[in-house]
Amino acid sequence: MISKLQHRRSGRTIWFAMSVAATLCCASVVVAQTSPISTGPVDPQLIEDLVAANRILADQGVLDGWGHVSVRHPRDPNRYLLSRSRAPELIDAEDIMEFDLDSNPVDAKGRSLYTERFIHGEICKARPDVIAIVHTHAPALIPFGISKVPLKPVYLRSAFIAAGIPVFEIRERAGMTDMLIRDHTLGRALADALASHPAALMRGHGAVIVGPSLQRVVGRSIFLPLNATLQMQAAALGGPITYLDPEEARKIEEREGYGLGRAWEAWKRKAMAKH
Numbered sequence: 001m002i003s004k005l006q007h008r009r010s011g012r013t014i015w016f017a018m019s020v021a022a023t024l025c026c027a028s029v030v031v032a033q034t035s036p037i038s039t040g041p042v043d044p045q046l047i048e049d050l051v052a053a054n055r056i057l058a059d060q061g062v063l064d065g066w067g068h069v070s071v072r073h074p075r076d077p078n079r080y081l082l083s084r085s086r087a088p089e090l091i092d093a094e095d096i097m098e099f100d101l102d103s104n105p106v107d108a109k110g111r112s113l114y115t116e117r118f119i120h121g122e123i124c125k126a127r128p129d130v131i132a133i134v135h136t137h138a139p140a141l142i143p144f145g146i147s148k149v150p151l152k153p154v155y156l157r158s159a160f161i162a163a164g165i166p167v168f169e170i171r172e173r174a175g176m177t178d179m180l181i182r183d184h185t186l187g188r189a190l191a192d193a194l195a196s197h198p199a200a201l202m203r204g205h206g207a208v209i210v211g212p213s214l215q216r217v218v219g220r221s222i223f224l225p226l227n228a229t230l231q232m233q234a235a236a237l238g239g240p241i242t243y244l245d246p247e248e249a250r251k252i253e254e255r256e257g258y259g260l261g262r263a264w265e266a267w268k269r270k271a272m273a274k275h
């Protein structure tokens with residue numbers, strides 16, 4: 001009798017716990033589906049620069065029909081700006097959308113979103129120093145993600161590589177996948193691999209590159225695959241390669257960004273003139 005009563009009680013307890021869990025579960029779904037409220041309008045100059053960053057990297061062959069560029073919201077570090085799902089060279093100001101760091105859009109208006117937007121939200125969470133992020137599939141980077149040869153700085157424009165460019169192996173964190181960063185968990189795993197570095201290669205996929213401004217991340221995104229090409233060319237010549245010394249890289253990095261405004265103006269004019 002006692003055991004029956006206890007059984008009934010424990011049954012009721014389980015049922016109660018399940019209903020509470022179900023309520024909490026549904027509540028979290030409702031919260032997740034609720035669109036965040038906009039932080040407010042953004043300086044049109046920043047939107048213009050984000051559009052330009054996309055088009056410059058398409059013009060320079062760093063982004064193809066895929067890949068994307070984001071920038072942290074200037075008034076709320078818990079938001080970022082990213083285009084709707086569109087080829088970078090076609091992006092206009094009206095394509096730019098606001099997201100929270102869980103990568104929920106503020107106002108989707110029925111627009112389709114980049115599947116891999118979680119890259120941006122999770123790196124923004126993990127790296128408060130990062131203002132702008134690029135995700136690229138640049139072909140020149142692929143050999144360094146699938147071999148054991150590390151990417152090393154061969155010339156002054158790519159001195160930032162001296163900080164080390166880790167390789168993200170998605171199999172170690174998620175087993176067999178379709179290689180895309182489709183959710184928070186994979187985004188967080190990529191952010192873990194990136195750690196405090198300026199970029200991380202993604203094995204068999206591409207890379208993520210970060211920086212303290214749009215201009216800097218665009219510069220790094222141009223010079224990273226260029227360095228990869230030059231390093232492979234130097235290796236093909238045979239014999240030892242003289243890379244930048246860490247001290248040389250440090251001295252260059254101290255003035256990184258020097259003259260970048262001049263290049264940015266030229267890159268932007270050329271890329272924007274195409275439309």
Ligand SMILES: [Zn+2]
Binds near residue numbers: 206
């Ligand atoms: Zn990708």
